[in-house]
Amino acid sequence: MREALNQWNFVIAAYVIGVGGTTAMALWSWLAMCRAEARRAKSREL
Amino acid sequence: MTDRARLKPKHQRLVLVAIALGALIGAALLAAWGLRNQASYFYVPSDIAAHPPEAGRAVRLGGMVERGSIKTAADGVTIDFIVGDGKARVPVRYRGIVPSLFVEGSGVVADGAIEPDGTFRAETLLAKHDEKYVPRELKDMTAAQARAAVAQTR
Amino acid sequence: MHGYANPARFLRIARWLTPALLAGGGVLAAAALAWGLLRVPPDRLMGETVRILFIHVPAAWLALAGWSTIALASIAELVWRHPLAGIAARAAAVPGAGFTAICLASGSIWARPTWGTWWVWDGRLTSFLILLFLYLGYIALADAAQRNGGQGGGRVAAIFGIVGAINIPIINRSVVWWNSLHQPASITMGKSSIDGAFLWPLLAAALGFSLLFGGIVLARMRTLLADIQTEARLRRRAFESDVPGLAA
Numbered sequence: 485m486r487e488a489l490n491q492w493n494f495v496i497a498a499y500v501i502g503v504g505g506t507t508a509m510a511l512w513s514w515l516a517m518c519r520a521e522a523r524r525a526k527s528r529e530l
Numbered sequence: 531m532t533d534r535a536r537l538k539p540k541h542q543r544l545v546l547v548a549i550a551l552g553a554l555i556g557a558a559l560l561a562a563w564g565l566r567n568q569a570s571y572f573y574v575p576s577d578i579a580a581h582p583p584e585a586g587r588a589v590r591l592g593g594m595v596e597r598g599s600i601k602t603a604a605d606g607v608t609i610d611f612i613v614g615d616g617k618a619r620v621p622v623r624y625r626g627i628v629p630s631l632f633v634e635g636s637g638v639v640a641d642g643a644i645e646p647d648g649t650f651r652a653e654t655l656l657a658k659h660d661e662k663y664v665p666r667e668l669k670d671m672t673a674a675q676a677r678a679a680v681a682q683t684r
Numbered sequence: 685m686h687g688y689a690n691p692a693r694f695l696r697i698a699r700w701l702t703p704a705l706l707a708g709g710g711v712l713a714a715a716a717l718a719w720g721l722l723r724v725p726p727d728r729l730m731g732e733t734v735r736i737l738f739i740h741v742p743a744a745w746l747a748l749a750g751w752s753t754i755a756l757a758s759i760a761e762l763v764w765r766h767p768l769a770g771i772a773a774r775a776a777a778v779p780g781a782g783f784t785a786i787c788l789a790s791g792s793i794w795a796r797p798t799w800g801t802w803w804v805w806d807g808r809l810t811s812f813l814i815l816l817f818l819y820l821g822y823i824a825l826a827d828a829a830q831r832n833g834g835q836g837g838g839r840v841a842a843i844f845g846i847v848g849a850i851n852i853p854i855i856n857r858s859v860v861w862w863n864s865l866h867q868p869a870s871i872t873m874g875k876s877s878i879d880g881a882f883l884w885p886l887l888a889a890a891l892g893f894s895l896l897f898g899g900i901v902l903a904r905m906r907t908l909l910a911d912i913q914t915e916a917r918l919r920r921r922a923f924e925s926d927v928p929g930l931a932a
Contacts (some may be wrong), residue, residue, distance in 0.1 A: 485606065485607050485626070485627045485628070486627070486628055486630055486632075487627050487628065487629050487630050487800065488630065489630070489796075489797045491731050491732040491733045491797055492732055494733055494736070494793050494794065494796065494797050495721070495732055495733060495735050495736060497793050498735075498736040498739050498740070498789075498790040498793045498794060499717065499721065499735075499736075499739060501739075501786060501789045501790055501793070502717075502739030502740075502743065502786050502790055503717065503739075505782055505785065505786045505789075506713070506782075506783075506786070506893065506896060509778070509779055509782045509900055510706055510710070510896055510899065510900055510903075513778070513779070513900045513903040513904050513907065514702075514706065514903050516903075516904075516907050517702070517903040517904070517906045517907045517910070520906070520907040520908075520910035520911050520914070521906065521907075521910045523910065523911075523914050524910040524911075524913050524914045524917075527913075527914045527917045527918055528917065530921070540763065540764060540765075543762060543763045544763045547759055547762055547763055547846070550846070551846070554846075554847060554850055555850065558850040558853075558854065562854065562857075562861060565862075566861060566862065569807050569861070569862045570807075570862045570863040570864075571804065571805070571806035571807065571862065571863050571864050571865055572863050572865075573863075574863065592863055592865075628800075629797075629798070629799065629800030630731075630797065630798075631729055631730065631798050631799070631800075632800075633729065636729070639865055654800075654801075655800065656799045656800045656801055656804070656865060657798065657799055657800055658799065658865055658867065659729065659730065659798055659799070659867050660867050661867045661868050661869065661870040661877050662870070662877045662878075663727055663734060663737070663870065663877070663878040663879055663882045664727065664728045664879050665724075665725035665726070665727065665728065665879055665881045665882075666725055666726050666727065666728050666731075
């Protein structure tokens, strides 16, 4: 008896994790950078 | 501060880091050498032939499924096949569902124990993939045709 | 080399390079993944699951590249006291850990339909899991050092970054030194046993993800740099208001 799994389920799961994780990292680091640079600009104005 | 005096501590730190790196690499190589047998995931058939484990002790066997050796028993779920590594061969019996990549001429890793009659009774079966990636369309060509096709795409 | 250590000069370049890398890498990676998902033929043995290659392998390369960045920047920090080196080392930690996690997760998903198991404790998988723990330890150490604001803490993180690099060659050689369920390397020094139908989308995806990685590292560097500058300015102001004579 041979195992028969739906291969596409595994492919989709891996792509969701890979694409989602990378997008989350890029977005989070970009937003954190904008916040930090805004804080620096504010500290200069004071 | 003269230029000479300013460079000195920098070089000192460089030498220090280089020595530390050398010691680190040496220690790691030593550890890896010490682990070379313990850290292996499975034994190959020639290991089993050289140091046969006592019957019933749990061992993990890995190797190639010999071409033409897979035989399905009458019940449809028990299979017999031979695992070889080019130097030794071990007959294996397994009962259950095999992974879809379990094919003749491909790698396999089995958990189980040697029976008194010398057969390896596998409890679980894992398929081992090799490092080659080949599209399905190329599979049916002869080896020479496939090489030519691959060479063209390079 | 020290020309680029000047934070002002770094910021002048990073200001346009960060969005350029993120946008370019995003487009290239998306195109490569769409190619891999829709146009690539199934593998002779693995079938459709071969497409996970385009996520798993770039993530693995970048996980190793991330720690190499930490180690090299840490050496530059310790030896040359390069002002931006410590920031670069810390900036590579979060994306490095992220790609390590993606590599482990996608590898586990790939292992189930191919090997028949989600996880085994062989040399390659175990050493890669250790890499994830090293990243988490480094991030905790570097964060604690920044919160204390002292120089000594940063040096401890740098030493940890250099010592941890010993895991990189172990990961690379694990499939050669020890029998493992993971297959040996497909691409070695100018030779590849991956068919062109898989190789080209793989290289495109790897380049796209590398650009994204570079963009994330630059964004992290700018974040850390801005935090340090804000804190220094606030501290100076607090000091000046404590000593009224200085404020004039």
